[in-house]
Amino acid sequence: MWDDLPTEISNNILHRLPVKTLIKCTILSKSFLSLITSHDFISTQIAQHTNSHLLLRYFTNDQQELFHFEPDDETFSGFQTQGLVNPFPYIPGIWCTVAGCVNGVICLVDDCGHEGTLTILWNPSIRKFVEVPEPIMVYETYGGYESASGFGFDSISDDYKVVRVVRLLDLGPKFGGTQVEVFSLKSGCWRIIGVGPSYSIKRRSSEYIPCFLNGSVYWVGSRFVCPNNENVIVKFDMSTETFEIIQLPGVVKVSESKYTPILDFYVQECKGKLALVNRNYKDEIKSCSVWVMKEYGIVESWTKIFDFNIDNLSPCGMPRAFGFRKNGEVIMVKGVRRMYTEGEDNVLVSIDQVTHSETTFRKISADRTSFYLSTYEESMVLFKEGKGIEQQTSQLKSVPPKKRRFDGEKKSRRKRKN
Incomplete structure (x- = not known):
């Protein structure tokens, strides 16, 4: 039939x-x-695809990395499932950030305080993954560095790419400055494309995970411009492989001085538009605000759509807005739990942007800085290129944890002093 x-x-x-x-x-x-x-x-x-899901990632108190996938519709009642454990046991003790989630593929990179040389493309809906080859710029050949990665889809070449911005710490005309390299899933290799932006990109925390939107990756960026810190959004177009700087609303653009926190904001997607989450605990009235760029590229179109008063809480206990539902509700984590403190829970809530009505989902004992939220669409991507999770080889499992990048930085500083 x-x-x-x-x-x-x-x-x-x-x-x-x-x-x-x-x-x-x-x-x-x-x-x-x-x-x-x-x-x-x-x-x-x-x-x-018409049915989207919400992907929630976090680390539990016992350092177990969990992923929840929940339908983002009227039946959504919070992240009630047990959660999927990160299936890659050969990277124990290494905090991987999520460099992006596109078309059902999650990109995990060990750039959260480490070298950023281990990259995995993983499609949990079909249980397949691709381990990306080691990048070109590593400590052995380039000395000390800091790296930040992003992941996205190039619709022009129909290719999935990982972009890696590397700030080289060794001085000299050959190595100094920022370089950029790109991995292409189609070619299966890395290539250096040139000099990167003059802004430092925030990393080492899931709060500053890049956002992929309309063919481009967005990061939080900053640089010291005497006498203040200048904050911007750094954009990388996956098709043209070029950078662009996007200015912020004036109220969050410049820190008071180089001694004040320079990165109190991060980027997200809200209903298909670029969003900025700004946490302000320096002013008399402390708040967590959400801004949306109504017209792309028009600085004057930044509009504050949400403002949550957190005046009674200390900076370490501040609520954190870390994502949005399809209907625009803000997902926040609330609690006074400090990093590495055992036994206290964080509470996940969803807040309506208009009425500010609050829906409590569940309590989760986890590191508050590790929460990551994204839309997720099931797909068959990586079905041919990927290996099954059960096909992990003994060679993969025996790979030792990468050296901490800080070791390389110390060596580099010694060289410069000598």
Whole structure:
């Protein structure tokens, strides 16, 4: 009966099936396997997605990394599932940041206080992953450095890319400054594309994870311009592989001096627009604000859409807005738990931007700085390129944790002193 259906109808039916069902269909026949794993089918399936999920990632008190996937619709009642444990046991003790989540693929990078040389592309809906080769710029050849990574999709070349901005700490005409390298999933290799932005990019915390929106990666950036710190948003276009600087609203653009915190904000996506979350605990009235750029590239279009008074809380106990639902509600984590303190819970809440009404989801005993939220769409991406989670080799599992980048920085400083 299936063979009697017109191709257009049969394809339309398959495109509506969940990924788990599609995987089962691939073992029914060679024709199903060929169709469902074809590039055109996967691209069409992504384009026709209507049911989105929320991805929540955090580290528990016992350093277990959990991922929750919940439908983002009217039935959403919080992150009630048990959670999926990070399936990569060969990187114990290394805090990986999420460099991005695009079309069902999550990019994990060990740039949170480490070298940033281990990168994994992981599609949890099909249980497959790709371990990205070691980048070009490493300590052995370039000396001490700091790196920040981003992940996204290049719609022009139809390619998934990882961009790595590396601030080299060794002085000299050959190595000094910032360099940028890009990994292409299609080519399977890295290439250095040139000099990076003159702004330092914040890293080492999930609060400053980059945002991928409309073909570009966005980071928080800053630099000291006497006598103040200048804060900006750094944009990298995945297709043209060029940088652009986006100015912030004047109220959050410049810190008072080089001695005040220079990065009290981070970037997010809110209903398809670039959003800025600003935590202000320096003024008389302490607050957590959300700004949205209504018209892309127009600085004057920055509009404050949410302002939460946190005047009664200390800086370490500040609520943190770390993501948005499809309907625009702000997901926040509230609690007074300090980093590395055991036994206290954080409370996840969703707040309506207009009425400020609050819905409490659940308490989670976790490191408050590790919460990450993103939209997630199931897909068949990496089905051909990736290896199954159960196919992890003994060689992968035996890879020792990377050297801490700080060791390289110390060596580099010694060289300069000598």
